[in-house]
Amino acid sequence: MxxxxxxxxxxxPEARGASRWAQTPRWVRVFAVVGAVVVLAVVVMxxxxxxxxxxxxxxxxxxxxxxx
Amino acid sequence: xxxxxxxxMLVAHIGFSxxxxxxxxxxxxxxxxxxVARDPAVVRAVYLVxxxxxxxxxxxxxxASLLTGLVQAWGTRWGLIRHYWVLIKLVMNVFATTILLLxxxxxxxxxxxxxxxxxxxxxxxxxxxxxxxxxxxxxxLLLTALVLSVYKxxxxxxxxxxxxxxxxxxxxxxxxx
Numbered sequence: 001m002x003x004x005x006x007x008x009x010x011x012x013p014e015a016r017g018a019s020r021w022a023q024t025p026r027w028v029r030v031f032a033v034v035g036a037v038v039v040l041a042v043v044v045m046x047x048x049x050x051x052x053x054x055x056x057x058x059x060x061x062x063x064x065x066x067x068x
Numbered sequence: 069x070x071x072x073x074x075x076x077m078l079v080a081h082i083g084f085s086x087x088x089x090x091x092x093x094x095x096x097x098x099x100x101x102x103x104v105a106r107d108p109a110v111v112r113a114v115y116l117v118x119x120x121x122x123x124x125x126x127x128x129x130x131x132a133s134l135l136t137g138l139v140q141a142w143g144t145r146w147g148l149i150r151h152y153w154v155l156i157k158l159v160m161n162v163f164a165t166t167i168l169l170l171x172x173x174x175x176x177x178x179x180x181x182x183x184x185x186x187x188x189x190x191x192x193x194x195x196x197x198x199x200x201x202x203x204x205x206x207x208x209l210l211l212t213a214l215v216l217s218v219y220k221x222x223x224x225x226x227x228x229x230x231x232x233x234x235x236x237x238x239x240x241x242x243x244x245x
Contacts, residue, residue: 025223028152035159042167 069143077143081136085217088129089210095121096203103195108185111194115182118199119175127172130165137161152223153216160213164206171202 021029069077095118102114137157141148149155182194 020226023226025152025221027221028156028223031152031156035156035163039163 074140074144077136077139081133081140084129084132084136085210085213088126088133089207089214091121091125091129092203092206092210095126096200096207099199099203103197103200108194112182112185115178115194115196119172119179122168122172122175126168130161130168134161134165147228149225150228151220152225153219153221155225157213157216160209164209167202168206174198 024032098114098118098121102111102118105111105114138148140146141154141158146154148158178194178196178199185194
């Protein structure tokens with residue numbers, strides 16, 4: 001269970017030097033990290049030619065290779 | 069929003085979102101059939117039908133889910149960027165809709181291959197794990213959004229004033245999906 005600091009309206013005391021990231025609920029941090037990894041993977045795939053545009057210049061039925 | 073309209077929009081948002089999940093589940097089933105079916109005619113039929121299924125159900129339902137979700141967020145005191153779970157659902161919805169629109173090109177490509185394939189020829193070249201992977205990933209994403217909607221995990225962003233300092237009362241759980 002998350003601490004009471006995650007309750008709506010609850011305010012985490014301003015710790016000296018504490019970043020906004022540290023005050024963010026843990027589940028949100030997990031979502032942010034996983035989401036960033038997924039988005040990065042998608043961007044890398046698109047940039048390396050595994051995106052949907054790969055087949056656009058080949059015409060239909062020429063390669064039989066599915067782009068992604 | 070007045071309560072009757074709010075409930076109507078909530079019903080619409082849940083309906084479109086769950087409908088989207090169901091349409092993806094149907095597409096996943098079709099994709100698996102296309103991957104494992106022995107009859108080449110069935111394989112070709114699967115890849116021919118995946119594209120129109122996408123345009124007629126997946127795309128409209130994704131946009132309907134997004135739009136009704138925005139209405140729910142703006143029309144209730146949950147707000148769009150006030151609570152992390154709402155904000156994360158918005159990001160996930162936009163991400164999924166974008167990927168879906170991009171992937172429709174691939175489904176069109178597969179449909180083209182199936183359309184030009186020899187009627188009685190082998191279907192080996194048509195088989196692709198890509199639709200299975202994308203549909204499975206979409207189901208994971210939509211189920212995650214569903215869990216967020218039901219559990220509404222705590223946590224407010226610091227980008228807006230707390231609900232208690234605004235006019236009116238704090239949000240009531242169940243007002244947004």
